[in-house]
Amino acid sequence: MKKENQSNGLIWAVVFAIGAIMLIWSMSTSRTGQVWVTPVEHAFTETGVDEDGNAQWASIDAADATVGDIEWTTYSVVPDSQLTPELMESGTVSLSWSRTIGLWLAAIFTLFILSFLVGDNPAYKFAEAMVVGTSAGYVMVIGLWDVFVPNLLGKLMPGLVQSFALPGIEGSHQEFWWLYFIPAILIVMLLFQLMPSGGWISRWPIAFFIGITAGYRMIGYVEADLVAQIKAGIEPLVAFNGDGGFALWPTVNAFLLTIATLAAMVYFFFSIEHKGLVGKTARVGIWFLMITFGASFGYTVMGRIALLAARLEFLFGKWLHFIPSHIDFSFAAHLDWIILLQLM
Amino acid sequence: MKRLVPLIIAICAGFVLIIANFIPYAQEWGSTAQEWFNILAVGAMVLGGGNLIKLHLMKVSAKNKGWGYSVVTIGCFFATLVIGLSKMGVHPNPIYPDYDWSGYYLEEGSGLWWIYEHMVVPLTSMMFAMLAFYVATAAFRAFRAKNTEATLLLVTAGIVLLGRTYAGVWLFGWLPESMEWLRFDNLTVWIMDIPNTAGTRAITIGIALGVVATSLRILLGVDRSYLGQD
């Protein structure tokens, strides 16, 4: 335990020392962690009224805007490559404090999560608590604005929704609009799950969910994963070239594909004891399944490394401004050295 | 009432969907059921959020170990909800500039955008990226060629790992043209096309049979586990 603590301390010290040196160096040579923005003016003037009595607006130059026009300002980020000292002194760009703080927070949160590698710690737990809270809130907001408002409220109260949030929606009730009270009632019933008693009421919407899902899955799986896959598996075993001649390797592959599929299926067939011919076939099936899992493992590793690379690019690029702008493809010529160095 | 009505709902909903798939006249019923399902999915999101808050509130009120983190979760949840629902910092839609609430809730520079960009993105993406480290230790500690099956898995993983980079081309770049199929990149293509396709196809067919059987049990009322005990 003592040895582990010492090792922990050493790793922390190395990580902090490297981080501090990189940060100081970066801040002294570039605008590390700074986000600069330039304002973009938007102005709109009323051009008339359409047949439904709604005002029509057109975008105009902000300099031409007069009283009664609508104006606002948004800010767009100035890329670091375009941020020259002259531009900064000209006053057309400014440091965005909200985005700069956000960038630092993003970097710190990334490091908090990364800190779990050294062991569970309060920084990681704090970040974990935040990700749960913000993600749940975010998903709920999106669900309400993107589905609940246009697809439910927009059907039950189209006039209201049109007047405040979605002017483009049909303002009058559709035929059979009252049918939408059913999903509304089902939502209310579903929320009874949160009550200490009366939880059985939520079974109605849950049963609806289950029934629909069972129906969907049955159709989808029968058509695409059962019938289509069996059809795809029944291929001609002998292959020919374009000129009609016998093609050896495609034939071997076709045989192998069919035999391997059947063998792997035999392995999953547990109603017969895996003995004799069945046992041997199942064993061949396992070999093919192992190759499948090996390939899956290789692909999974590739995916995970890509995600890590993206996060490190954020830290070294967007935050620390460390990454040079050019890509060096000449390393292909020195691949032997790279692999040798790594083995060492 | 507690069990029979939900059972009938599940059976009817499922069969409506299946019938709508085969009878054009009933297609409209299927569309209506699907629309309700999609709306109800939002109800499930709200239920999920509600459950999360309920659990964390219970943890806070009982002062369980780590209750402070529950406060952070609750705080972040409500802050995101209020900022997102109020469209804080969102400008009107440029097509309808006179409608204050018509803007895109995730407009660049808005409150929800700030939360998304600086909290949701780094936290969720780094959580997934961490698996790269754990997969490396797993490879070092657990991947042992103990028997034929494990050896096949290891060798395949190695070939695919190298074959899906430039190393696959470079390592056996010296092979004559007639032997090029032995290059790791070419071997990877073969592994994916033949053994992998065969293995995955067998698994896919097996899963499909399982899903169809489970769906049928639900639609015929044989499986009633979703109705609970009482």
Next chain:
Amino acid sequence: MYQFLKNLDRRWIFLSMLLAVAIPILMRIAFPEVVSKQAKMVFDAVESIPDGSNVLLSFDFDPASEGELLPMAQAFTRHCSAKGHKQYYMALWPLGSPMVDKSLDTIRAEYPDLEYGIDYMKFDYKAGGEAVIRMITTDLRGMFPLDSRGVSLDDIPMTKNIKNIQDMDLIINVSAGDPGTKQWVQFASTPFGITTVSGCTGVQAPQMYPYIPKQLAGVLGAIKAAAEYEAAIDEVYPEIAANPKAQEAKRRMGPQLVAHSLMVGLIIIGNCIYYVGRKRGDV
């Protein structure tokens, strides 16, 4: 040496992985790409349909998979834009809508001639996953009464004649899980025969191979396939080849190669320890 490796603290492995990924990023190491069969199949599926065809792009992933899938999604956007295809964007994941926004930003910045509503448009996120796919195969307006800007589909030139997604010439799905490629195959490609290609995570890619070529016209698996797809595009479109932003996946292959070699090295060393241990009766 044996004892040292046997008792090696796993945090040194973490550190070696960190360095294996970080150093190539800092040095911007990249390697040439050879276009594989799958990348060529996907490229051909987008390239072979006539210019101006209707293409539905569903980006079903979130920030957690952004590092793996965004370069692929951006490559699809650039390829479709260069071909002049009509691009209909949507997302089935709640956190997926901003991924689509990034593609729209790319179109605005790099293809200023393309106009929203005429050449490209976006649908909002809708909950329900596979139910959304199933529904839009027969009734687009029932699911999406408006586009993402709140405009009725009947008032948008490129959607006013679209009844459902059977009117699409190609579906491009960039997927990180469920709902994703499997659901598009089950509910759009197989029953209605709509040509579909997929770009998916490494975890998913091997599961998609049985669907090729009848149910899926091609699959891009993880970042390597994205790099190959970029290389295939570069061969035909020199203006994209000259754009450094369009080389994102190729750039990422530097850290991939070094980290993959490390993984193979770790597997070999781990097995050496196992065999030495077995000889010594240590296991």
